[in-house]
Amino acid sequence: MISKVWGDETQAVDLALSWAKEHTVSGSDPKTTFRSAEELQTDAGNCITAEGLGAAEAIRIYTDILNPATRSADDPMALAFIPGAPTRAAVAFDTAVSAANVFGGMWEMGAGAIFAENQVLDWIKSLLGWPDTAAGTFVSGGTMGNLSALATARHTIKQRWNRSGRFQNGKPLTGFKLACANTAHSSVRAIANVLDVEVVSIPVDERGHLTGEMVAQALEENPGVFAVVLSTGTTNAGIVDDVADIVREAHKRGVWVHADGAYGGAALAAPSVRHRFDGIEEVDSFIVDPHKWLFAPYDCCAVLYREPGYARQTFGQHAEYLEAATQSEVDPSELAIHLSRRTRGLPLWYSLVTHGTKKYTQAIETCLDNARRCADYIRSSDHLELIMQPELSVVIFRRIGWSDSDYHAWSQARASAAEMLCVPTKHDGETILRLAFLNPDTDVDRVIRLLDTTMH
Numbered sequence: 001m002i003s004k005v006w007g008d009e010t011q012a013v014d015l016a017l018s019w020a021k022e023h024t025v026s027g028s029d030p031k032t033t034f035r036s037a038e039e040l041q042t043d044a045g046n047c048i049t050a051e052g053l054g055a056a057e058a059i060r061i062y063t064d065i066l067n068p069a070t071r072s073a074d075d076p077m078a079l080a081f082i083p084g085a086p087t088r089a090a091v092a093f094d095t096a097v098s099a100a101n102v103f104g105g106m107w108e109m110g111a112g113a114i115f116a117e118n119q120v121l122d123w124i125k126s127l128l129g130w131p132d133t134a135a136g137t138f139v140s141g142g143t144m145g146n147l148s149a150l151a152t153a154r155h156t157i158k159q160r161w162n163r164s165g166r167f168q169n170g171k172p173l174t175g176f177k178l179a180c181a182n183t184a185h186s187s188v189r190a191i192a193n194v195l196d197v198e199v200v201s202i203p204v205d206e207r208g209h210l211t212g213e214m215v216a217q218a219l220e221e222n223p224g225v226f227a228v229v230l231s232t233g234t235t236n237a238g239i240v241d242d243v244a245d246i247v248r249e250a251h252k253r254g255v256w257v258h259a260d261g262a263y264g265g266a267a268l269a270a271p272s273v274r275h276r277f278d279g280i281e282e283v284d285s286f287i288v289d290p291h292k293w294l295f296a297p298y299d300c301c302a303v304l305y306r307e308p309g310y311a312r313q314t315f316g317q318h319a320e321y322l323e324a325a326t327q328s329e330v331d332p333s334e335l336a337i338h339l340s341r342r343t344r345g346l347p348l349w350y351s352l353v354t355h356g357t358k359k360y361t362q363a364i365e366t367c368l369d370n371a372r373r374c375a376d377y378i379r380s381s382d383h384l385e386l387i388m389q390p391e392l393s394v395v396i397f398r399r400i401g402w403s404d405s406d407y408h409a410w411s412q413a414r415a416s417a418a419e420m421l422c423v424p425t426k427h428d429g430e431t432i433l434r435l436a437f438l439n440p441d442t443d444v445d446r447v448i449r450l451l452d453t454t455m456h
Contacts, residue, residue, distance in 0.1 A: 012055035017095070019059060024091045028072035030079075030421035035069040071421065076441040080423040082235060082263050085439035086297040086347070093350035094297045097343060104343035105333040114332060117345035120352060124288065124302055127268040129281035135311075136304030137332035138345035142262030143187040145287035145303035148315070148336035150178065150191055150227055152285065152305065153256035155314040157226035160254065172224030174198075179218050180229040181210035181241065185260060188229050200225055208237060208388065212245025219253050227256040232277055233264010236425055236434065237387075238371075238394030240264060244279025251282070259286045262301065263438075264392050266293035269357070270364045276391060282306075293393075293438050295363065296348040303336055311335045363440040367393045370437045370444040377448045383456055387427060393437040396427055399455050404431040410455065420450055 002008045044065045047053065053061075073084045103109040104117070121136045128134075139145050154176055162170030179200040180188050192199045202218045205211050210230055219225055228250045230241040243259070250257045259265070259280060265288030267273050268280070280286070287303045290296035305311045312334045333339045352360065371393040378386045378397045387396045399406070407424040411433075414420045425434045435447065 009055075012058075015055050015059045019063065020095050021092075023067075024088055028075040029418040030072055030075040030077040031415050031418035033068055034071060040065065040069055074439070075421070076439045076443065077419065077446070078421045078439070079435045079437065079442070079447070080421045082292050082436055083421075083438050084291050084298060085295055085441070086291070087295045087351045087355065089354045090296050090347040090351035094347040096350075097346045100343075102343050104341045105339045106331045107329040110343055111329070113343040113346055114329075116349045117332075117343055120345050120349050121302060121304060123352065123357065124268075124304060128286060128304070130304070130306055133308070134304060134306050135308035135330055135335065136302055137335040137341075138343075139301050139303055139336045139338060139341070140299045140344070141291075141301045142185070142260065142287055142289050143190065144337065145262070145289075145301040146185075146187055146229070146258070146260055147191045147194060148303050148311070149258045149285035149287060149305070150229070151195060151337065152311045152314045153227040153258060154195060154197065156310040157254070157256055159313075174224045176226050177222050177224040178227055178229065179215065179222065179225045179255075181231065183208065183210075183234055183236070183239070184229055184231060185235055185262070188260070197226075198224075204239075208234070208239045210241040210246060212242055212249040215246050216249040216253075219250065219255060225255055227258055229258050229260055230283075231264070232259050232261040232280065233267065233392050233394075235263055236394070237396055237427070238264060238390055238392035238436075240273075240276040240391055243277060243283070247279045247282045256285070257283045259283045262287055262289040263292045266290075266364055267368070267392050269361050270368055271361070272365060272368060273392060284310075290345075290348045293364065293367070294348060294360065295351060300344045300348065302345065305335070308335060366440040367437045367442075370442055370447075371395050371435075373444050374435060374437070374447060374451075377451070381452070384451065387432060395435045395437070396425070396432055397435075398430070398432045407431050407433060414450065414454065419454075420447065 044061050047061060072078055074086060102113045104113055107114055117138055125134050139148060158170040161167050176197040177200050178192050178197050179202055181204050182201045183204055189199055200218050200222050202210060202214050215228055228246060230243060230246050232240050232243065247257050265286065268277055283306065285305050287301055288294065290300045290302060291298045308330065315336060316334045317339060332341060371390045374395050375386055375390050378384045383400055385398045385400055387398060411423050414422060422433055422435055424431050
């Protein structure tokens with residue numbers, strides 16, 4: 001089809017799809033490759049012009065200048081931050097999702113694609129042990145998922161308090177409050193700012209866990225708390241809070257419980273650690289980021305509600321131009337803070353259908369085993385010290401005698417040599433190192449050799 005405005009775009013399409021196909025099956029490396037805006041401006045120049053540069057020049061600029069100026073998140077030796085390791089099938093199908101260009105906000109517009117996304121959500125619900133009536137949708141990332149869940153929590157608890165007469169109009173005189181561990185993800189505090197609520201920061205115990213006992217104390221001291229956020233895998237250390245005890249104490253007081261499983265929630269599919277999540281069956285809302293440890297490409301977060309009616313009461317939209325839409329099923333727009341959305345859950349659906357859930361369990365268990373093997377090496381070494389036994393797939397450790405500058409110099413050297421991406425972090429104010437095993441293709445023996453030969 002030749003457009004009256006855009007003309008013949010065949011070359012632009014061929015170049016882009018050829019690049020995508022080649023990149024999907026090619027390797028990468030974990031070296032430090034980001035560049036400054038000034039450097040990129042010098043090399044790329046002003047790309048947006050009145051007449052256009054043409055597809056060939058556009059793909060050249062992206063291939064030769066822009067794409068190399070990134071860190072490779074999917075390399076098996078990229079072990080910093082929370083890396084992504086999407087299956088090639090998922091990456092490829094993300095191209096198909098873009099080509100289909102489905103509006104995924106309403107069932108009437110995107111029924112087939114939303115149906116497929118809901119099959120993925122059904123699988124996650126089965127891992128949670130939730131009833132069939134539970135529901136959810138896909139949003140861009142953990143922050144948006146947490147925001148949607150906690151907005152639902154505040155709206156729901158406000159109505160509940162108003163009906164019971166606990167507070168005038170359901171609003172505490174001291175304001176709404178949100179409780180979480182002092183180690184909770186930074187997004188929780190950002191969300192509190194958006195919702196205009198106070199954060200009640202609860203200290204963790206000596207294991208690094210948020211406990212039911214500490215939650216109970218915080219709730220007794222702060223009657224305006226509408227929700228407790230627990231973590232099923234903290235980003236920095238991979239710690240799973242005491243889920244069952246927290247749920248019991250919060251629900252006893254009529255408080256919503258939200259589980260932030262952005263990283264660690266994927267481990268629900270791993271039998272070796274499933275016991276750590278006991279009690280997850282009773283939380284009110286839950287998120288997991290498939291672009292982290294469920295091998296999907298960016299950006300993708302699943303947010304689920306045990307009783308989705310509360311979300312629909314919070315987010316249901318009504319506008320004249322939407323009234324004709326058929327309401328035969330729940331619209332994704334009613335389950336989160338969005339209306340327009342791409343069907344970002346489809347790459348995970350395609351990969352799950354292609355490979356099967358057993359392969360997913362195998363991949364996650366491989367990452368867990370790699371973390372344990374690495375931790376065992378660190379524990380037995382004479383120059384390294386394991387800070388805690390990994391609960392999931394994050395290993396934190398120190399090099400005995402090193403300063404902050406030593407850690408950064410070592411990290412930069414490994415990255416510049418394209419050996420491994422492992423950057424320093426902080427634990428109780430101390431600079432340490434952290435390895436996040438989220439790629440089943442990581443060669444843990446190679447990681448151990450690097451720790452053994454480059455840190456003495």
